[in-house]
Structure formats: structure tokens, C-alpha cells
Amino acid sequence: MAESKGASHPYYPKDLSIPHYVPNDKGLVELLTVFFGLICVVLALLWFYMRKTPHLKGRTGTKIKILWFMACGLIHFVLEGYFSVNHRTLAGEQTFLAQLWKEYGKGDSRYITSDPFTVCMETITAFIDGPLAFIAVYAFVKNRPYRHVIQVLLSLCQLYGDVLYFSTEIMDGCSHGVLWHPLYFWFYFFFMNILWIIFPSLCIVESYNVLVKAQAFQDSKSSSPGKKR
Amino acid sequence: MAESKGASHPYYPKDLSIPHYVPNDKGLVELLTVFFGLICVVLALLWFYMRKTPHLKGRTGTKIKILWFMACGLIHFVLEGYFSVNHRTLAGEQTFLAQLWKEYGKGDSRYITSDPFTVCMETITAFIDGPLAFIAVYAFVKNRPYRHVIQVLLSLCQLYGDVLYFSTEIMDGCSHGVLWHPLYFWFYFFFMNILWIIFPSLCIVESYNVLVKAQAFQDSKSSSPGKKR
Numbered sequence: 001m002a003e004s005k006g007a008s009h010p011y012y013p014k015d016l017s018i019p020h021y022v023p024n025d026k027g028l029v030e031l032l033t034v035f036f037g038l039i040c041v042v043l044a045l046l047w048f049y050m051r052k053t054p055h056l057k058g059r060t061g062t063k064i065k066i067l068w069f070m071a072c073g074l075i076h077f078v079l080e081g082y083f084s085v086n087h088r089t090l091a092g093e094q095t096f097l098a099q100l101w102k103e104y105g106k107g108d109s110r111y112i113t114s115d116p117f118t119v120c121m122e123t124i125t126a127f128i129d130g131p132l133a134f135i136a137v138y139a140f141v142k143n144r145p146y147r148h149v150i151q152v153l154l155s156l157c158q159l160y161g162d163v164l165y166f167s168t169e170i171m172d173g174c175s176h177g178v179l180w181h182p183l184y185f186w187f188y189f190f191f192m193n194i195l196w197i198i199f200p201s202l203c204i205v206e207s208y209n210v211l212v213k214a215q216a217f218q219d220s221k222s223s224s225p226g227k228k229r
Numbered sequence: 230m231a232e233s234k235g236a237s238h239p240y241y242p243k244d245l246s247i248p249h250y251v252p253n254d255k256g257l258v259e260l261l262t263v264f265f266g267l268i269c270v271v272l273a274l275l276w277f278y279m280r281k282t283p284h285l286k287g288r289t290g291t292k293i294k295i296l297w298f299m300a301c302g303l304i305h306f307v308l309e310g311y312f313s314v315n316h317r318t319l320a321g322e323q324t325f326l327a328q329l330w331k332e333y334g335k336g337d338s339r340y341i342t343s344d345p346f347t348v349c350m351e352t353i354t355a356f357i358d359g360p361l362a363f364i365a366v367y368a369f370v371k372n373r374p375y376r377h378v379i380q381v382l383l384s385l386c387q388l389y390g391d392v393l394y395f396s397t398e399i400m401d402g403c404s405h406g407v408l409w410h411p412l413y414f415w416f417y418f419f420f421m422n423i424l425w426i427i428f429p430s431l432c433i434v435e436s437y438n439v440l441v442k443a444q445a446f447q448d449s450k451s452s453s454p455g456k457k458r
Contacts, residue, residue: 117346120396124389145445149437152381160353160389167349208378211440214447216374221446 009091011109013175018112020092024099031100039074043067046137055143062140068199069136072158077130084123087114107188108169109176117168121161129157148207148214155200155207162196238320240338242404247341249321253328260329268303272296275366284372291369297428298365301387306359313352316343336417337398338405346397350390358386377436377443384429384436391425 009021024031050056050063082097083090090098091105091112105112132154139147169176169189178184238250253260279285279292311326312319319327320334320341334341361383368376398405398418407413 116397116400117393120393120400123396124392143448145448146437146441148444149381149440152378153385153433153437156382156385157389160386163353164346164349164393167352168345171345171349204382208375208382211378211444212375214443215377215440217450218443218446219372219374221450 009112010106011112012177013109016109016113018091020089021102021112022092022094024102025094026096026099028103031096031103034096035079035100039071042074043070046070050141053141056141065203066137066140069133069140069154072154073130073133073137076125076133077127080122081126081130083111084119084126087111087119087122104188104192107177107181107184110169115176117164121164124157125161129154129161132157148210151203152207152211155203158196159200159204162193162200165193166197238341239335240341241406242338245338245342247320249318250331250341251321251323253331254323255325255328257332260325260332263325264308264329268300271303272299275299279370282370285370294432295366295369298362298369298383301383302359302362302366305354305362306356309351310355310359312340313348313355316340316348316351333417333421336406336410336413339398344405346393350393353386354390358383358390361386377439380432381436381440384432387425388429388433391422391429394422395426 009018011018046067050066056063079097079100083101086098090101101111110118132150136150136154139150177189238247240247275296279295285292308326308329312330315327319330330340339347361379365379365383368379406418
């Protein structure tokens with residue numbers, strides 16, 4: 001991608017000092033195709049496995065949700081985990097994941113400059129949300145009784161982090177990217193993050209209803225009020 | 230409190246520009262006594278009310294937890310709500326709540342300079358966690374089936390916000406306060422915030438166990454596997 005005129009890097013605001021920055025040698029299409037392609041392969045294998053799982057038969061919605069959790073786990077643990085560990089140096093690196101982050105950083109330079117909020121939020125996302133997402137996959141595939149509590153914990157962590165992600169950048173005047181740019185603003189910053197507002201919100205509402213129903217059922221069957229918690 | 234030598238304000242780092250700062254005219258003891266005194270009055274009234282609630286008889290732990298939720302609701306909605314609405318101007322204000330924040334800011338100047346993360350996190354705390362805490366009080370006093378889902382939602386919001394609060398400041402080198410100061414660091418910054426790591430963590434563990442048990446109970450009674458979610 002073309003760099004901003006007069007700056008030694010393509011990030012905003014233009015006066016950022018990123019002396020170790022090295023431009024990507026891989027193109028946008030290659031980066032996105034390989035990354036999302038690999039995720040799609042894993043999701044396809046999981047879908048194939050779930051077709052043989054008796055209690056998931058006819059439950060397309062649940063299976064799509066499990067795919068969502070798997071995609072989250074991979075993105076959180078691998079991609080965001082890489083950022084969490086390598087954020088200080090990745091502007092000068094040429095690994096595949098570093099190049100993905102250097103590309104994404106054109107929409108939000110906080111990923112290039114080790115912004116404290118961004119690093120801390122992404123560290124939680126990678127190493128708390130990531131494992132929770134894999135546990136959620138297991139819990140729903142195996143129909144474990146903790147499946148909806150895990151769904152609430154995961155989804156609320158995702159939602160909280162993402163609301164802060166948007167709101168801090170808005171409060172900063174969206175100064176770390178190119179406002180209204182079709183690729184950097186709308187696709188990277190807006191679309192790739194609004195997903196983690198929409199789906200976690202839906203998951204929280206679903207689990208709320210399921211868990212309240214289960215609690216009401218147990219309360220109604222509880223003969224001894226002293227046993228209620 | 231004494232101001233730092235050579236600075237026109239008592240906040241760190243000393244080169245912060247806070248031209249509208251006006252020193253408090255109320256002392257530390259008065260501020261803390263009145264604020265915590267008022268909270269204690271409300272908690273005492275609630276305790277008195279709960280003594281007459283049949284299903285809470287002999288359940289001291291639950292009653293203490295309800296007091297915790299009420300204290301959270303008051304602190305989140307009133308104190309942190311005031312900050313969220315008035316953060317830009319409070320360094321120059323002399324209202325009671327502004328003076329409390331000006332005092333607290335000696336332990337963390339991000340509250341005086343409208344730091345974007347701090348403002349966004351406190352806004353969520355005030356207007357999401359605050360109402361959730363009041364709903365939790367109601368839900369446990371009335372033994373509603375949504376009580377533990379609300380407890381999880383509230384406690385995880387509190388925990389997530391507080392983990393970010395600590396971690397961003399640590400990543401910033403604890404530069405917004407006086408490191409190791411007995412009052413500003415240990416009491417304001419550490420003690421007044423570690424509470425929202427400890428209690429929400431305990432609440433999440435408790436609710437996890439209760440909700441998983443309820444879900445397992447319902448799953449075991451569910452005769453039609455097709456009805457499982």
C-alpha cells in the first residue's frame with residue numbers, strides 16, 4: 001500500500017516516530033487470503049466433525065455459533081497473542097503475523113506504537129478470551145453444563161474490550177487512522193471490530209435467557225428454601 | 230494536602246498542565262468521612278430491611294454480598310457517574326464530589342486530565358455496572374431467577390475494567406501518582422481498586438458454580454434432547 005507523502009511510514013497521525021518501521025513485502029490480498037483461508041480450513045474440518053455429533057443434528061444455529069467461537073479462539077490466541085507478545089518490535093518485523101498487524105495498523109496506529117490500553121486489552125483478549133473461546137467450542141460440542149456460563153464470560157469480555165476499543169478511539173478523535181477511508185476505516189477499524197459488538201451481544205442475550213430459565217427451573221424444584229443460593 | 234514543590238498542582242507527572250486547577254477547601258478527613266458515612270447509613274438501612282426478609286434468614290454471607298452490591302451501585306452511579314459527566318472541568322470545581330476526585334487524583338492523575346481510557350472505562354462503570362449493581366440488590370433481596378446471571382455480568386464488567394485500570398497504569402510505569410506513597414499509592418490507587426479484583430472474582434466463581442449446577446439439573450431433567458440449547 002502507498003505510504004503517506006512526507007512521512008517515513010503509512011500511519012496516523014503523520015508525526016508519529018516509528019524509526020524501526022520496515023514496509024511489508026507481502027501484499028494485502030496475500031495476507032488476508034492466507035490468514036482467513038487457514039481459518040476457513042479449520043472451520044470446515046470442525047463443521048465436518050459436528051455433522052457426526054448426534055445432539056447437534058438439526059441445530060444449525062448452534063453449529064454456526066460453535067464455528068464463531070472457533071474463529072474467535074484462533075484470531076484471539078494466534079493473531080492477537082502474537083501482537084501481545086511482539087507489539088514493541090513488530091513494526092520492524094517481516095513475519096507473516098507482523099505484516100498482518102502492520103497492514104491493520106493503517107486503520108489504527110495504536111497497534112504500531114504499543115499504546116498501553118491497546119496492549120493490555122489485547123493481552124486479555126489473547127490469553128483470557130482466546131482459551132475461553134476454545135473451551136466454549138468444547139463445551140457446546142460436548143453439551144457440557146458449563147457451556148452457557150462460558151459463553152457469557154467469553155462474550156462479555158469480548159464486548160467490554162471492544163466497546164472500550166471503539167470509545168477510546170472516538171474520544172481521541174479517531175486520530176490513529178484515516179477517517180472514512182473505505183479500507184482502513186470502514187473495513188479494518190469499523191467492520192472487523194463491530195462483529196465483536198454484534199455477536200457477543202446476541203450470545204449474552206441468548207445465554208441470559210437459557211441460564212435464567214435453568215435457575216428458575218431449579219428454584220421451582222427446590223423443596224428447601226434454605227438450600228437456595 | 231501539601232502541593233508538590235515547584236508545581237501549581239499536586240499531580241504527577243509534575244509537568245502536567247492543569248491551568249484550571251483550584252485546591253480543595255475541604256480536608257481529606259471530612260471528604261472521606263462524609264462520603265463513606267453516607268454509604269454506611271444506606272447499608273445500615275438495607276441491613277435492617279433484609280432482617281425482615283424471610284428467605285434471607287440465617288444467610289449472612291448473602292446479606293453481606295447484597296450490601297457489597299449496594300455499595301458498588303452507589304459508588305459507581307453517584308461518584309463515578311459524576312466523574313464521567315464532569316471530568317473535563319472537575320479540577321476547577323469545588324463541589325463535594327469534585328473535591329473527592331481532586332483528592333483521589335493525587336494517587337492517579339488520569340482522573341484529572343481526562344485520560345481517554347479512564348473516562349471510557351468509568352463511563353461504563355457508572356452507567357452499566359451501576360444500574361447492574363442496583364438490579365443485583367433487587368434480584369437477591371427478591372430471590373429472582375436472574376440473580377446469578379446479573380451477578381456474573383456485573384462482576385465481570387467490574388473485574389475487566391479494574392484489570393485494565395491496573396495494567397494500563399503499570400504499563401505506563403505508574404507515572405500518574407506517587408509510587409509507594411502510603412496514602413496516594415497504597416490506599417487510593419492500590420487498596421481502593423484491589424477490592425474490585427477480589428470481590429468480583431469471588432462472585433464470578435460463586436455464580437459459575439450455581440449456574441452450572443442449575444444447568445446440569447435442567448439438562449438431567451430434560452427428556453427431549455432436541456430441546457437442549
